[in-house]
Amino acid sequence: MPRPEKHVFICTQARPPGHPRSSCADHGCAGLYEEFLWHLQQRDLFAKVAVTATGCLGPCSEGPNVLVYPEGVMYAKVGKDDVAEIVEQHLVQDRPVERLLMTEEFWGRTA
């Protein structure tokens, strides 16, 4: 694999029902990883974009969480319906999707 221009990290953390931190699984992250893979495959972006499923990324209450490096842009409450927009606008055109950005309370300021 070449070094990717963008690396997308998708939380797939699950916790037991009623856990005080909740989890991205509890917030509906199932299928999100596969949705990213599908759109990247359709756009033939695997040479440019890597996708990795992860454990906890931090702000569990705001999940499903998706984090894009090297810019360190964290998205909150991402659903499968948001993936095409993230892929096209952010990963291809390099313009993060403002409406999905994690608040500064949970992730600090994005440079």
Next chain:
Amino acid sequence: MPRPEKHVFICTQARPPGHPRSSCADHGCAGLYEEFLWHLQQRDLFAKVAVTATGCLGPCSEGPNVLVYPEGVMYAKVGKDDVAEIVEQHLVQDRPVERLLMTEEFWGRTA
């Protein structure tokens, strides 16, 4: 959580014995994530450094793999004995550990 200055991603992918791609679990990644947490706790670095366990990061044959963003430095064949050096030299002093860098064949050139 504030936005971290460094984000360490540690592959914990397991695959069945004999799988053609092998896995970081097969190469001995067990305990690596906890080792990072221990050293970060000892150095009181949790406000500066985030650590996340991941699925596959790509170059399975070279694992255990550890990836540090935002710089996109990938380390190969990382053992628990290497963690203190990565924490002190890279995460604190911002000088990647040359002897552990993934080869360009598997990760391209580090900027």
